[in-house]
Amino acid sequence: MIFETITTTLMGSLALKAYFSKNAAGNDSKKLNKIFTLSGLNVKDGNQTLTTQLVKKKNYDWGTEYRYRIPLGRSFEDYAAKQKTIEAGINTRTVKLQLKDFRELKIDKNIIANIRELYTKKLTDKKEIELSYDGMLIIRVYNESLPKEVELEEGKGWKVPFGITREKNKMIYHDFEKIPHLVLGGATRYGKSNLINCIIASLIRQQPNNVKFHLIDLKGGVELCDYQNVKQTVSIAYEPEEALEVLKNAYEIMRSKQEVLRKAGKKKVQDAGINERHFVIIDEVGELNPDEAVDKKDIKDSDGNYIKKSEKTIKLECQKYMSQIARLGAGLGFRQILATQYGTGDVIPRQCKQNSDAKLCFRVQSGTASRVVLDGEGAEQLPEIKGRAIYQMADKRVIVQTPLITEGIIKETTELYIIDKGGASIGSTHTKARKNIAVIEKTGLS
Numbered sequence: 001m002i003f004e005t006i007t008t009t010l011m012g013s014l015a016l017k018a019y020f021s022k023n024a025a026g027n028d029s030k031k032l033n034k035i036f037t038l039s040g041l042n043v044k045d046g047n048q049t050l051t052t053q054l055v056k057k058k059n060y061d062w063g064t065e066y067r068y069r070i071p072l073g074r075s076f077e078d079y080a081a082k083q084k085t086i087e088a089g090i091n092t093r094t095v096k097l098q099l100k101d102f103r104e105l106k107i108d109k110n111i112i113a114n115i116r117e118l119y120t121k122k123l124t125d126k127k128e129i130e131l132s133y134d135g136m137l138i139i140r141v142y143n144e145s146l147p148k149e150v151e152l153e154e155g156k157g158w159k160v161p162f163g164i165t166r167e168k169n170k171m172i173y174h175d176f177e178k179i180p181h182l183v184l185g186g187a188t189r190y191g192k193s194n195l196i197n198c199i200i201a202s203l204i205r206q207q208p209n210n211v212k213f214h215l216i217d218l219k220g221g222v223e224l225c226d227y228q229n230v231k232q233t234v235s236i237a238y239e240p241e242e243a244l245e246v247l248k249n250a251y252e253i254m255r256s257k258q259e260v261l262r263k264a265g266k267k268k269v270q271d272a273g274i275n276e277r278h279f280v281i282i283d284e285v286g287e288l289n290p291d292e293a294v295d296k297k298d299i300k301d302s303d304g305n306y307i308k309k310s311e312k313t314i315k316l317e318c319q320k321y322m323s324q325i326a327r328l329g330a331g332l333g334f335r336q337i338l339a340t341q342y343g344t345g346d347v348i349p350r351q352c353k354q355n356s357d358a359k360l361c362f363r364v365q366s367g368t369a370s371r372v373v374l375d376g377e378g379a380e381q382l383p384e385i386k387g388r389a390i391y392q393m394a395d396k397r398v399i400v401q402t403p404l405i406t407e408g409i410i411k412e413t414t415e416l417y418i419i420d421k422g423g424a425s426i427g428s429t430h431t432k433a434r435k436n437i438a439v440i441e442k443t444g445l446s
């Protein structure tokens with residue numbers, strides 16, 4: 001009897017709260033107005049205050065979109081810089097319990113503990129927001145957070161899964177045929193290497209006979225060594241000296257492909273019916289920054305030939321090849337993926353950045369670091385969630401939760417294609433494979 005009375009009272013008060021919450025859901029506009037005022041986003045002009053004006057509000061099944069006219073004297077960047085303040089303001093609330101929460105509530109002798117648990121969960125649940133600009137300031141307030149973990153799904157052709165977006169939790173795919181080069185950034189331990197593994201494993205599964213890899217793993221060989229002996233890997237490097245060999249080899253293959261196309265009177269590999277695609281992937285491109293080189297002194301003989309190249313020269317030459325591949329490679333079937341955790345301007349060669357129409361950035365420490373990868377702020381505002389990133393193409397930006405690959409998938413994928421590379425040492429792995437490529441190039445055009 002006592003139990004029934006307690007539960008009836010509790011359920012009644014919770015239902016009432018849920019009713020108010022339901023009516024308040026999707027209506028954060030008052031809160032937003034208040035936040036704009038308190039955080040100094042409105043502008044004082046003499047006696048007048050120019051406010052951020054709500055023009056349109058629309059409810060969707062994922063949440064609510066607000067469109068604002070920005071007052072004179074403010075820019076989108078001012079609002080983007082206050083994203084955390086806006087999100088915190090939206091989340092200062094009374095707990096919103098909805099009817100569906102009660103459906104999940106277990107009604108047993110632990111009812112009070114269950115309600116307390118539900119209440120605590122709702123209290124810590126956070127609504128996420130996204131800011132964008134298309135002439136109007138757009139603020140999207142999402143009812144549900146993105147999942148924190150997403151499984152790797154199968155892609156198709158040259159389309160690789162890049163993550164779940166908020167809209168209907170739909171997986172989006174990066175099409176390397178449409179956007180050949182990619183820059184990846186993000187602070188340490190947020191998911192760059194994991195995404196590179198997703199890309200490599202997906203491409204091996206989807207295009208086992210057409211994909212070729214030129215891998216440069218400057219993180220001590222821990223990330224990409226799983227692919228060293230698969231037939232798709234043309235060459236692999238773990239040190240800057242080896243990286244130069246790998247890049248030079250990739251560049252030479254690219255030039256020979258250019259020659260083949262020229263003779264065939266074709267402009268692009270697609271026109272020539274060549275299915276092979278080469279992926280040059282560098283995990284921690286920052287290690288190839290010549291400005292950071294300690295050893296800057298070349299040793300040359302009396303004829304000016306190198307006896308020993310300095311670290312600086314090696315890195316400069318690496319960057320030269322990277323820039324050439326980025327500039328000329330797209331039509332020749334070359335794709336370049338450069339990953340870095342460093343947030344300084346010169347870490348990615350300018351030509352590589354300019355030729356990469358896609359950028360994906362995990363959380364970084366500052367707006368400056370975000371600009372290095374995305375040419376704009378935003379990645380510093382991402383929540384501290386591994387795998388959460390901004391995926392940016394020429395015309396749009398979306399937040400994604402990138403897929404998490406397992407050791408099992410990597411093993412299952414690679415073990416099908418392990419070949420005997422004749423005990424070739426790491427730095428010379430490419431020498432043997434290069435011969436294979438010459439053959440593939442000929443058959444590719446026939």
Ligand SMILES: Nc1ncnc2c1ncn2[C@@H]1O[C@H](COP(=O)(O)OP(=O)(O)OP(=O)(O)O)[C@@H](O)[C@H]1O
Pocket residue numbers: 148149150186187188189190191192193194195219341386387388401402403404
């Ligand atoms: N998409 C993801 N979803 C969930 N967890 C992830 C995801 N990506 C990475 N992680 C987790 O974060 C850890 C670090 O990821 P990863 O090694 O890819 O980071 P990184 O950015 O390459 O770091 P570093 O630059 O220091 O090498 C992984 O071991 C994994 O546990």
